[in-house]
Amino acid sequence: MVPVWLILIPLLTGLVSFGLQNAKAVKAWALFSTIISTTLIIAGIYFLNPSSLQFNATWLKLLGSNFSFKLDGMSKMLCLLTAASFLIIFIAINKNEYKNSKSFYALMLLMQAGFMGVFTATDALLFYFFWELALIPAYFLCSMWGGEKRIQVTFKFFVYTFAGSLIMLCGIIYLYFQTPNQTFSLESFYNLHLSNKQQYILFWLFFIAFAIKMPMFPFHTWQPDTYEQSSTGVTMALSGVMAKMGIFAVIRWVVPIFPEAVNHFSNIVIILSIIGIVYASLIAIRQDDIKRLIAYSSIAHISLMCAAIFSQNNTAMQGVLIQMFNHGIVVIGLWIVADAVEQQVGTRKLSELGGLAQKAPALAIFIVVLAFANVALPLASSFIGEFLMLSGLFQYNIIMAAIAGTTIILSSIYTLNMVQKIFYGNTVTLTEKAVDISGNIKIALTILVIIIIVLGVYPQPMFNLVK
Amino acid sequence: MPERAELGVMNAIIFSALIGVVMMLGGIVIKSNAGIKLLAIILLFILLGSHLAEYYDLFNIHIQTHGMLAKSRFGMFFNTIIISLTLLYVLLSGDEIVKVGTYGAEYFALIFFSLCGATILSSYNNLLMLFLGVEIMTIPLFVLTSSEKKNLKSNEAGLKYFLMGSFSTGILLMGIALYYGGTGLFAIEASKAANEAQQAFRILLPLGLLFIFISLSFKVSAAPFHFWTPDVYDGAPSVFTSFMATIVKTAGFIAFIKLFELRSVDMGYSWKILLPLIIILTLLAGNITAVFQQSVKRMLAYSSIAHAGFMLFALYNPNDFGKQGIMLYTVAYSLATIGTFAVLTKMKDYTYEGYNGLAKTKPVLAATNTIFILSLAGIPLTAGFFAKYYMLASALKESTSNLWLVIVAVLFAAVSVYYYFRVIQAMYFKDGNAETTEIKPFFKTLLIIIAALIIVIGLMPSLLLDLFYA
């Protein structure tokens, strides 16, 4: 029952929040909901009986689709990431004021329910349902709160991802008719024997949907705009968790079902990913807006994960699995910092910032740790993941690994450049009046930094989890 | 139910014609609008009751029709759906119907007559009944379309509808004549023996079927025979557009499927080329043109063409999925369309700008309308998703080589999001002061019920489909 509760808790609390009137009550309620989810998933991982991690019930008998959920290693980790991320997000944005805040929190919780469903569903139709269920609240969240151009930008994002997922639906229906007794269950999909030609076509039907979600070059164009225009709380959820949906789905729904096609197209995908890495990193260096910079940096990191998946060896896969978690944690931290800076100073332009470290020393300490994690320095959590991914890629092809490896150099350039421009140097007029971050942001960042350092020094729990 | 095929006129046919007359006469006695509306609702309940009585074998008028009409579960179930939908439609928009002109009772009577035609179309077994059903269904609509006497647009729409309607009737009749020439029969299950007896003129059969096909394509507004639809839907009073776009259109589809499910073999291989082509053209014409519309009403007219493209999947693949799918599509599409048109009729301004800020002024209308729009766009958790799902599945079940057609169709579904979501954007994200006419609590309650129905069917389509098999 655990996976069902993981979905139901945010779903029900989300629906209830639509009815709450007091803004403070809504915040407390949302926080309460995520604390329960986090506790539940931690209990599910460490304490509860493994049989409680599965759930099966008939749903559409005519169609052969069931309510079936399962928490395996990867799902556990991603559910933990989802619950923890939302907890941290709600702590970090606790002081922010949103107009119509009950809808904001309600939609955030509904989106969380969608994520949980995607990560635990073992029925293709159910998976598709949750895949869309996560998208609809995201559409409303991004369109209702955020920058000037948010409506058009979000619309692009929505149409892009919706088109992708509809194409995936065609693939799902196709596979459904291939299964011997016509079901949508994941196992029957795994047991299919598809001809090479079928695999080649179906691979793209699925992969395009996931590539758009990640996003991977050349499907990434919606991402920087959406991340920039959305309100930061939403962006955290999008980049911290939603981007992982694409990676997760490739690992679960593409690699085992179409092994031949993965083998056949791995070169193309890896090359596209590497183009994505270099291209996004170079653009990130040129960015003046903090949010866009982080957005492009995110594309580079996600592309590396995608390349690692398609290098098809265990080392790289281990790296991807733990990097999904680490990247989520780090990127949420970066967004919190970006948000804090914007709140303090009122601008996101690097060229207009400087010397914030004198005014906000605590924030500066946090950003330095986060920056190291983003660059993947040893002892920060991301190091292990990136190292494994690159060494896996190295086994696949040396040249590709070498080019992909530039990501470390390039990311240190843009990340450290950003830190330097915001926090060091002389204060400028805008940063004169800035004060240090408030308590809630400190709490959120402290949690993140502790996770980063602990997992950097002692990553074994993560490996145990995804084994 | 083959054993009952010989005797059976459905209660629904007789009762709908009778209550049409009662309604018309009632208009002489009752003068107040509220009274007329009440009478219409009561009569509809009687109609529904009589139909259900037959459905559950309680009470049935037996008339020997010599096989011209045939009962089938498919048709009976469809009748239940359209009568219930009409009831919902009258409950929701009854006030608007009587307000169109000075002849409230007559409008309801015409709706009942049109419904009578629709019930004939769901049970015909003979081309004569097909012809009569189509005519009984559409002639009242000519009148309803042009019922705003002082409004030139309404008159023009009525004229256009008449011209296109009778033109397509001419083609239908020519088709039937050729069919008759080829087989010597009007029954749709013309026996092989008759064919062999007149082998010489057997060749007229495919030609006749092609004519009938073209004519019915006109009726369901499939491209390239769709061009009348936007003008007529736009010009007609909004309440009647809602009726035309839902009940009448789906009845046309049922007639279409009934005939070509049996006779598509006679059209030979060309059938397999012709229909996908028409499906794609219809999706293209509907979706692409809808993108450029400024008026929500006109957009809905084009989107109804786009939905016709999806419904044609059931015609192309009349297997289990196709047949269940068309039922589901009828319900999902009609519920959403009736709902969204009901909201539209309350708006003072039919353009997208007219919807700006509706979420602030009328939150219930905006929220329910969002669900209707999401259902039309085929988003999961709404009935519209499973409707589309069944259509796509029917094609892939027939043959996996239809994959390309399915992919093209979903890409057009993605395009449809563009124009549907503009309404949501206007309601929720744009500032404005959307003006509506007065809205009663009862109206809001009904909208909420319809929205809830859409979501329930979207979660458990089996609830509806189990009834089909029960």
Next chain:
Amino acid sequence: MIELLFHITAFKSLPLGEVGGALTHIIILSTALFFIGMYGLFTRRNMITMLMSIELMLNSVNINFVAFNKYLYPDKMDGIFFSIFIIAIAAAEAAVAIAIIINLYRTHKSIDVDDVTDLKQ
């Protein structure tokens, strides 16, 4: 399509005999009438003439029905009955059409369709 064309071309070479010959003439007449009607509907701008064109189409169908009945299936009266139905329905249609045309004439003082173009966008 190709199959259909094949059928139509094969029509000429059929062993129809005397009956077929007479029938062919009638079919040619009715087909001609049908397409004259269609042509009239598309080219004429006067509403009454358009209505007449539609009637022409329907009547050509009537000829077909009667001819098929007489020459091919003389043992039953199906076709003739069908044409009676057509006549009845055509009358109903004409009544509605004329009502619409009169109403348009009242508001518009014209029965030329080119004057009625409010809906064109």
